[in-house]
Amino acid sequence: MSEHNQNEVTIIPEYDDNGTVNYHLPNAKTDKNLVAVCPKVADKVIPVIFIPGVMGSNLKDKNGREIWRADFYKGLDMIGWGFKNGKERKELLNHKTTFVDGKGKILYNEQVDSIFPSRKKRGWGTALYLSYGEMLEALQFMLNDQHLLLENLAGTTKHLTSRQQLIGENMGAELGEEPLTDEEVRHSYEFLFPLHVFGYNWLQSNSKSAQKLDEFVSDVLALYCGRLAVEKVILITHSMGGLVARHYSENMAGRNKILGIIHGVMPDLGSPATYRRMKTGERGLFGAIIGSNAEELMPVLAQSPGPLQLLPGKAYGSGWLKIKSDGKIQSKPQEDPYEEIYLNEQDWWRLCEKALLLGDEEKEWGKYIENIKYNVKVFIEELNGKYHPQTWAFYGAGSEHPSEESLTWYERPYKLPLPTYRESAGKKFELTSSASPGDGTVPVKSGRIGWSGLRSLLATNVDHEGAYASNIRKGKETSLTLKFTLRAIVKMVQSVPGTGGN
Structure with missing residues (x-):
């Protein structure tokens, strides 16, 4: 046995351009006792599709000129937005004149990997690099680190793979906490x-x-024709991308093409933060880009169905907007947020201010009303309570990421030159947040999905934009959210018959 082991050599397999496994055997004429070990490796495919959140996809105009892209360090290539006024933003960020741009930066795109089509062909260039560039690389590595298994088998390394490191680990999920087993991995x-x-x-x-998305899923499945382990894909979503996935799955009969879905920081019931953006603009880096006050941002959002579909629906409940004045408190909505707040044309605290829409006020207001009635309300209410049966989800629940579970207009004795202030009938008001636990955008009330059919639900301490942030390249431990995502995928594929390769 010992002599046999000394003459044993492990042949590391290689994949050709068609994904076929090949073994290059050595010339054994000089040693008749040489034993070549050819480990069987995976050759069947289960595609994984990542769906970004709002503002997370690159956009261009009809001439191919980039409109929304952040390829440079800290998004420096978007600095020009800081010099644009509301009219320019409205013209450029128009859903009727913008298209998905697939020419964004891709981390390590120059690497040749014959197992799959190039990263560019797989759509990586459509994702905003500032938000997802490093995360995509980390996730792809974790999903395809079988080379470490082979190197361990050959004796050149002794490293546990990302999945092996998760065996037996308890992540503290409040629902469906099931550590991975060796057999599952x-x-x-x-x-x-x-x-x-x-x-x-x-x-x-x-x-x-x-x-x-329906077309995209069909194209992806067709791309791996003859190589699929199952005629389904796995979806991973961020924020608003979860709403896109759920609508496709539950309202468009896409469920049968989906093995499972992982939702990250999805605003399940909507978020009052959308109201805050309309009335006061966005905060931070993206605020400087997309609009830091109502004059810059409201004209854009009022014409954009997607972002408005993040508003709280009826299921969010009543009283998330309060107006405190003269010792009295108004709580809105009482029943219907659409009629009481979004379609309201009279009260100063209404969602949309006609005077800020730019252009023909009556015409623009009419478009906005139509948008709310036939795009926003219908989408939100038809989606409520619907989920794929194989759904895993995580949400932000940290107090250090204060979120708008509710908003209050407080009467003040003064008015500061800040976008959070308004004046009406000689009275001054400031919009303030409840600063509730969440991820900085989605409060726990909306992020914590209440559906009893969830496979697993995890509370995390993440901020909204960086929910899937990777720490691997910084020399730190893999983030909990990526671990949870990887574990969910391993759990999903247990229902798919294997080929006996491992």
């Missing part, structure tokens, strides 16, 4: 997981984006 290595990105026009209605 072994079974997951029966498959290859190419990571695709579905970039979409986040300005348009999410129902239209869901139609595009």
Whole structure:
């Protein structure tokens, strides 16, 4: 036995351009006792599709000129937006004149990997690099690190793979906490997981984006014809991308093409933060880009169905907007947020201010009303309570990421030159947040999905934009959200028959 082991050599397999496994055997004429070990490896594919959140896909105009892209360090290539006024923003960020741009930066795109089509062909260039560039690379590595298994087998390394490191780990999920077993991890290595990105026009209605997703899923499945382990894909979503995925799955009969869905920081019931953006602009870096006050941002959002579909629906409940004045408190909505707040044309605290829409006020107001009635309300209410039966989700629940579970207009004795202030009938008001636990955008009330059919639900301490942030390149431990995502995928594929390769 010892002599046999000394003459044993492990042949590391290689994949050709068609994904076929090949073994290059040595010339054994000089040693008749040489034993070549050819480990069987995965050759069947289960595609994984990542769906970004609002503002997370690159956009261009009809001439191919980039409109929304952040390829440079800290998004420096978007600095020009800081010099644009409301009219320019409204013209450029129009869902009718913008299209998905697939020419964005891709991390390590120059790497040749014959197992799958190039990262560009898999849509990585459609994702906003500032938000997802490093995360996509980390996730793809975690999903396809079978080379470490082979190197361990050959004796050149002794490193546990990302999945092996999760065996037995308790992540503290409040629902469906099931640590991985060795057998489950072994079974997951029966498959290859190419990571695709579905970039979409986040300005348009999410129902239209869901139609595009239907086409994208069909194209991805066709791409791996003859190599599929199952005629289904796995969806991973961020924020508003979860609404796109759910609409496709539950309202467009896409469920049968989906093995499972992982939602990250999805605003399940909507978020009052959307109201705050309309009335006061966005905060931080993206505020400087897309609009830091109502004059800059309201004209854009009022014409954009997608972002408005993040508003709280009826299921969010009543009283999330309060107006305190003269010792009295008004709580809105009492029953219907659409009639009481979004379609309200009279009260100063209404969602949309006609005078800020730019252009023909009456015409623009008419478009806005139509948008709310036939795009926003219909989409939100038809989606409420609907989920794919194989759904995993995580949400932000940290107090250090204060979120708008509710908003209050407080009467003040003064008015500061800040976008959070308004004046009406000689009275001054400031819009303030409840600063409730959440991810900085979605409060726990909306992020914590209440559906009893969830496979697993995890509370995390993440901020909204960086929910899937990777710490691997910084020399730190893998983020909890990526671990949860990886574990969910391993759990999903247990229902798919393997090939006996591992």
